[in-house]
Amino acid sequence: MCLIIDANAASEVAATPSTKAAKPILQWMRKPKGQLAVGGHLTEELRKTPFLILLTEMFRSGMVVTYSRAAIEAAQSALAARKICVSDDLHILALAQVSGARVIFSRDKKTWQRLRKPSRIAAVWSHI
Secondary structure (H helix, E strand, C coil), X not given: CEEEECHHHHHHHHCXXXXXXXXXXXXXXXXXXXXXXXXXXXXXXXXXXXXXXXXXXXXXXXXXEEECHHHHHHHHHHHHHHCCCCCCCHHHHHHHHHHCCCEEECCCHHHHHHCCCHHHHHXXXXXX
């Protein structure tokens, strides 16, 4: 199973010491099956953060699963057309949809408040 780390929370994972909120993420990533899902716009965002060093090591260790930009953008367009959630992070939701990731570490409160309704959450993952 993959998890997604949003660029707005990546510095918490990369910090020494990591934040309290990031500790479970780091523990999970150290597990043999712990993998990070990346791709498309998120990859570009993560390259601009202090998390880049850790991300590079994770790539080298085989802990990163990269998803195609085309698949993510197609899912993002579909989410935008369905107007499930107005967000500047639809690429994160699209990556979750494409990868099947169920854990997203993010500090984007607006997006997650809008997705609190179970029907909206189900709509994001409805294709799975």
